[in-house]
Amino acid sequence: xxxxxxxxxxxxxxxxxxxxxxxxxxxxxxxxxxxxxxxxxxxxxxxxxxxxxxxxxxxxxxxxxxxxxxxxxxxxxxxxxxxxxxxxxxxxxxxxxxxxxxxxxxxxxxxxxxxxxxxxxxxxxxxxxxxxxxxxxxxxxxxxxxxxxxxxxxxxxxxxxxxxxxxxxxxxxxxxxxxxxxxxxxxxxxxxxxxxxxxxxxxxxxxxxxxxxxxxxxxxxxxxxxxxxxxxxxxxxxxxxxxxxxxxxxxxxxxxxxxxxxxxxxxxxxxxxxxxx
Amino acid sequence: xxxxxxxxxxxxxxxxxxxxxxxxxxxxxxxxxxxxxxxxxxxxxxxxxxxxxxxxxxxxxxxxxxxxxxxxxxxxxxxxxxxxxxxxxxxxxxxxxxxxxxxxxxxxxxxxxxxxxxxxxxxxxxxxxxxxxxxxxxxxxxxxxxxxxxxxxxxxxxxxxxxxxxxxxxxxxxxxxxxxxxxxxxxxxxxxxxxxxxxxxxxxxxxxxx
Numbered sequence: 001x002x003x004x005x006x007x008x009x010x011x012x013x014x015x016x017x018x019x020x021x022x023x024x025x026x027x028x029x030x031x032x033x034x035x036x037x038x039x040x041x042x043x044x045x046x047x048x049x050x051x052x053x054x055x056x057x058x059x060x061x062x063x064x065x066x067x068x069x070x071x072x073x074x075x076x077x078x079x080x081x082x083x084x085x086x087x088x089x090x091x092x093x094x095x096x097x098x099x100x101x102x103x104x105x106x107x108x109x110x111x112x113x114x115x116x117x118x119x120x121x122x123x124x125x126x127x128x129x130x131x132x133x134x135x136x137x138x139x140x141x142x143x144x145x146x147x148x149x150x151x152x153x154x155x156x157x158x159x160x161x162x163x164x165x166x167x168x169x170x171x172x173x174x175x176x177x178x179x180x181x182x183x184x185x186x187x188x189x190x191x192x193x194x195x196x197x198x199x200x201x202x203x204x205x206x207x208x209x210x211x212x213x214x215x216x217x218x219x220x221x222x223x224x225x226x227x228x229x230x231x232x233x234x235x236x237x238x239x240x241x242x243x244x245x246x247x248x249x250x251x252x253x254x255x256x257x258x259x260x261x262x263x264x265x266x267x268x269x270x271x272x273x274x275x276x277x
Numbered sequence: 278x279x280x281x282x283x284x285x286x287x288x289x290x291x292x293x294x295x296x297x298x299x300x301x302x303x304x305x306x307x308x309x310x311x312x313x314x315x316x317x318x319x320x321x322x323x324x325x326x327x328x329x330x331x332x333x334x335x336x337x338x339x340x341x342x343x344x345x346x347x348x349x350x351x352x353x354x355x356x357x358x359x360x361x362x363x364x365x366x367x368x369x370x371x372x373x374x375x376x377x378x379x380x381x382x383x384x385x386x387x388x389x390x391x392x393x394x395x396x397x398x399x400x401x402x403x404x405x406x407x408x409x410x411x412x413x414x415x416x417x418x419x420x421x422x423x424x425x426x427x428x429x430x431x432x433x434x435x436x437x438x439x440x441x442x443x444x445x446x447x448x449x450x451x452x453x454x455x456x457x458x459x460x461x462x463x464x465x466x467x468x469x470x471x472x473x474x475x476x477x478x479x480x481x482x483x484x485x486x487x
Contacts, residue, residue, distance in 0.1 A: 012425070013425070013454060013455045049425050049455070050425060051425060051428055051429065051463075052425075052426055052429055055425075079424060079426060080426065103375070105373070126375065128375070128400070130375050130377060130399055131375075131377075166378065167333070167378055169332065169333035169334045169337070170333065170334075170337055170378065170381070170382065200378075203333070203378065204332050204333025204334065204382075205332050205333065205334070206329075206332055
């Protein structure tokens, strides 16, 4: 099973995307969708990021706009049951539902819809009491969540557990806690996938991309087989290819050498020489 | 004034800063003068944070230094007890949202900068905010939220404070990953902040401590 990329760029919490959503700038969204698909996205995440009253309409517009130009299935990114219902009615392919958690509102409002749609789900390791501080407490939340997904008829192979990495800038053990949780999930729920956002870990630090991609490397070793990331980030993609290569998951190193031949990793191909003026 | 102490705080030499504070106290320096040096050191740190030279870890460490030094110095304050607080802040992540990283950093920075902070936690109901404002009579209410869903809760919380007749007595700031002036207007807040230093500067401005 190859690493799955949930492409993150169509997210209304980014200012440029929010403007495109509100202004119905179809070309802007199409371009983001196409470029992420070409760069190897498994799922294209869509998050309207608008206020709850207008989110259903905005999310449906995003779904329609994106699926008109790419073949990849979508990841419906919302905590709003109404917006999810509207989006699930509009999708052409079974999407990933991003996300459920141990929070009552999501168990009641999101999980049944995901089960009914036959969708895989991202399951966040938090509940109404917040994000547990320790690995053991997170595992308790994850066990309850897997009980619930199983009871809803969702097989473990369609569950993407997100162990939730916190910022390292306020607690230097944050990554260790997330990595230990990943190892525990791998042991206890070997059929489940695991996914993670990469940017939380570097909040409050400079040169965040470096921290994010190094975290990804460590996390892949700990069992992460999916991530919510920017597939257009050349250095991040390169890091991921090298990590899978080193973990023995790249048969005959072909993904790596092919990426090199295609100019996707290694030296950036020189721009054509300019004629002096 | 001890430039060495100010510099130690500003340069993130935490062990040296705590040692220097102890030595100054032992040498007869007044506790209030030492706390003033801490404030001056914190001001340098805050300034560097705003210029993008320092980051969240430096803010946190500076706060830790200030806490440790306060613990050493406080028992020697002649009036006993704490230095007077600049003002009172009621803080919380609004209903429906459980994000706490930003809120906790804001709590910490307001606290070490001399505010009395009542942190109501996360997913704080409108009623609990109203109740806390009634009983605590704060100068400032700080509403935190990361989800876009939280904008509605911010607006409803501000409206409820208004209905309860306590809105005019407080200044309200909002903060969180995606707030901007549009969200501030929507929520009916007085100001918004993008980071913990913004929160400190806004609160100081409102209580006339700048």
